[in-house]
Amino acid sequence: MMRKKVVLFATAALGGLCILIALVGIATPAAAESPRERFFEIHAKRFDYTPGTIQVNQGDKVTVRLISEDVSHGLYLDGYEIKTSAHPGEEGTLTFVADKTGRYTFRCATTCGEFHPYMVGYLNVEPNSRLWIFALLTVGVALCSAVIVLR
Amino acid sequence: MIETKDKLFGVVDLNARFELTKFKPVRAILKSRWMPLLPILLNLFIFVIILLAAFTGGYSAGNYNFGIMIVWILWWVLLMMMLVPGLSRAWCMMCPFPIFSDWAQRTKLFDVKTGKLGGLNFKWPKKLSNMWVMNIAFLVTTFFSGFMTVMPFATFILLGIIILGAFIVGLVFEKRTFCLYLCPVSGFQGLYSQFATVEVRRKDWDICKNHNPKTCFVGNENGYGCPWLRTPFDFQKNTYCGMCLECLKTCPYDNMAINLRPPGVDLLVETKREPKGLDEAWKAFIMLGIAIVFYLAFQGPWGFFKDMVRGATLPGYLGYIAFHATFNLLIIPGVFFVFAYLSKRLSGNTDVSLKTIFTNFAYTLIPMGLGVWMGFSVGILLPNGSYILRVLSDPFAWGWNLFGTAQIPWTPVLTGVMGYLQGAILIVFFAFAVGYGWLLAKQIYADAKQAKRGFVPILTFLTLITLVFLWLFVG
Ligand code: SF4
Numbered sequence: 001m002m003r004k005k006v007v008l009f010a011t012a013a014l015g016g017l018c019i020l021i022a023l024v025g026i027a028t029p030a031a032a033e034s035p036r037e038r039f040f041e042i043h044a045k046r047f048d049y050t051p052g053t054i055q056v057n058q059g060d061k062v063t064v065r066l067i068s069e070d071v072s073h074g075l076y077l078d079g080y081e082i083k084t085s086a087h088p089g090e091e092g093t094l095t096f097v098a099d100k101t102g103r104y105t106f107r108c109a110t111t112c113g114e115f116h117p118y119m120v121g122y123l124n125v126e127p128n129s130r131l132w133i134f135a136l137l138t139v140g141v142a143l144c145s146a147v148i149v150l151r
Numbered sequence: 152m153i154e155t156k157d158k159l160f161g162v163v164d165l166n167a168r169f170e171l172t173k174f175k176p177v178r179a180i181l182k183s184r185w186m187p188l189l190p191i192l193l194n195l196f197i198f199v200i201i202l203l204a205a206f207t208g209g210y211s212a213g214n215y216n217f218g219i220m221i222v223w224i225l226w227w228v229l230l231m232m233m234l235v236p237g238l239s240r241a242w243c244m245m246c247p248f249p250i251f252s253d254w255a256q257r258t259k260l261f262d263v264k265t266g267k268l269g270g271l272n273f274k275w276p277k278k279l280s281n282m283w284v285m286n287i288a289f290l291v292t293t294f295f296s297g298f299m300t301v302m303p304f305a306t307f308i309l310l311g312i313i314i315l316g317a318f319i320v321g322l323v324f325e326k327r328t329f330c331l332y333l334c335p336v337s338g339f340q341g342l343y344s345q346f347a348t349v350e351v352r353r354k355d356w357d358i359c360k361n362h363n364p365k366t367c368f369v370g371n372e373n374g375y376g377c378p379w380l381r382t383p384f385d386f387q388k389n390t391y392c393g394m395c396l397e398c399l400k401t402c403p404y405d406n407m408a409i410n411l412r413p414p415g416v417d418l419l420v421e422t423k424r425e426p427k428g429l430d431e432a433w434k435a436f437i438m439l440g441i442a443i444v445f446y447l448a449f450q451g452p453w454g455f456f457k458d459m460v461r462g463a464t465l466p467g468y469l470g471y472i473a474f475h476a477t478f479n480l481l482i483i484p485g486v487f488f489v490f491a492y493l494s495k496r497l498s499g500n501t502d503v504s505l506k507t508i509f510t511n512f513a514y515t516l517i518p519m520g521l522g523v524w525m526g527f528s529v530g531i532l533l534p535n536g537s538y539i540l541r542v543l544s545d546p547f548a549w550g551w552n553l554f555g556t557a558q559i560p561w562t563p564v565l566t567g568v569m570g571y572l573q574g575a576i577l578i579v580f581f582a583f584a585v586g587y588g589w590l591l592a593k594q595i596y597a598d599a600k601q602a603k604r605g606f607v608p609i610l611t612f613l614t615l616i617t618l619v620f621l622w623l624f625v626g
């Protein structure tokens with residue numbers, strides 16, 4: 001009986017801790033590493049980007065060259081709400097400071113064919129605190145419900 | 152209603168009901184034969200425009216097509232985010248697809264035809280009176296989603312098949328057989344409406360007990376006997392109630408009601424007449440699996456998968472179909488089976504069958520799946536909702552500007568908080584799944600100790616699924 005109590009208590013504490021860390025995480029902005037300048041060359045063709053995912057750190061100054069390999073394409077960056085476009089033989093550029101952390105989708109902004117609405121890529125701005133906050137919350141909820149049920 | 156003393160999260164009384172039809176004007180409106188005819192006619196009008204726009208849109212890129220945008224952004228998102236979780240099968244209430252078959256059977260659009268209905272009136276085979284045909288039909292429909300959601304003409308064909316199918320099946324089989332067992336959009340509505348916060352139910356059994364013949368089932372001069380073949384006087388879950396409002400009209404004692412209720416109470420219903428079944432379990436697996444595959448294909452950055460889904464090459468397309476079918480029909484159920492098996496082993500129970508454990512716990516995937524689809528829908532609506540404003544003003548791309556919104560450029564909104572929204576929705580519905588998982592555990596295992604131990608694997612499974620979708624949405 002004693003052992004069961006200890007296990008339950010430990011689980012509850014762990015669950016509570018997860019939720020606590022998550023909540024603190026929401027409130028505190030992550031400390032950025034020293035920012036760098038980053039250059040990316042993104043090639044667009046119907047209906048994807050190469051590379052499809054680009055990774056930077058919070059605070060980095062990011063420059064993207066958008067090069068079209070077939071028809072005209074665009075690039076709209078979720079969250080940052082900026083865009084550029086590229087036409088065959090004419091590239092587009094986008095420069096921004098990656099101050100918002102998390103994963104943001106970038107989408108084609110120039111109708112380029114039937115799959116155009118699904119032409120997307122990802123920008124990962126580390127640290128992805130959003131993911132960790134929600135994952136910790138999930139695990140916290142799970143552990144706490146386990147304790148509530150098993151007690 | 153099945154009395155249960157269990158409370159959701161230990162606090163929500165699952166027997167709580169608030170009768171919306173206790174207000175006289177509400178009941179009067181719902182008893183009028185204009186309801187639901189009026190909304191049906193309105194939707195008929197909208198769908199005629201959709202069909203025309205989808206037909207004339209041909210194979211062009213669909214992101215400025217009225218048919219594509221209204222069906223796949225507005226309609227689908229409304230269904231998943233509001234209609235089904237809030238109002239159960241409210242869509243079926245106002246759905247225009249079966250109006251021609253109703254008309255043919257009844258020979259009347261407005262008034263009530265008493266006596267035998269027209270058509271051949273065959274009975275649908277007992278063996279197929281479940282979700283299996285719809286499960287397969289829906290899965291097969293999603294093989295083509297790479298075309299339907301982007302090519303206007305493909306959407307036209309899909310809607311055409313549904314409308315024509317409803318008509319032909321209505322001529323051969325009785326009443327709403329098509330809606331009950333065949334319509335591709337019926338299955339997930341039926342499944343997820345079990346979570347809905349609204350229900351049509353009878354009030355007082357004592358009144359029904361002594362009422363013969365039961366006019367809600369056989370019909371009278373005020374309305375038809377339940378077109379969805381329910382027994383309104385004692386049915387227990389929303390799955391197959393089309394909310395057509397006939398039973399409100401045919402009950403001479405106003406003993407049928409529309410209630411507000413806590414979400415999800417039907418998940419616990421298990422009666423002889425409405426047992427929990429493998430067909431509904433598989434529907435839940437399929438819906439969950441499709442959400443994963445769709446996310447990878449349509450909201451992920453993997454171009455090779457997009458090429459497979461849109462049929463850039465035949466082998467690639469066949470590969471997609473094979474993967475999609477296996478993933479939904481075998482892999483997801485297989486993984487779930489492992490956890491159901493662990494549940495049985497851990498519980499130490501020997502008299503409940505593994506099949507019962509597997510089936511009953513699968514109902515936790517109803518809140519889980521709804522949350523997943525809501526998150527998915529947010530990811531469609533916020534970036535692409537602005538297309539709707541545009542096509543409303545110029546439905547046929549003829550240069551019209553009906554509402555002055557035809558020139559609005561494509562403008563994603565709130566994309567910065569989208570991930571937070573999706574994560575929050577996911578966690579709320581995860582909590583519902585866990586809450587009901589525990590109640591189901593107590594229902595499955597009579598012994599409290601067994602229930603506790605048997606619940607742990609299911610809790611683990613739900614946690615893992617939530618983490619997978621978190622990774623998809625914000626990872
Ligand atoms: S008509 Fe009304 S009272 Fe009669 S059986 Fe139906 S619900 Fe009960």
Ligand code: SF4
Pocket residue numbers: 351376377378379380381382383391392393394395396397398399
């Ligand atoms: S008549 Fe049948 S389908 Fe229509 S609302 Fe009543 S129970 Fe539901």
Ligand SMILES: [Cu+2]
Pocket residue numbers: 045046047072073074108109110111112116119
């Ligand atoms: Cu493009």
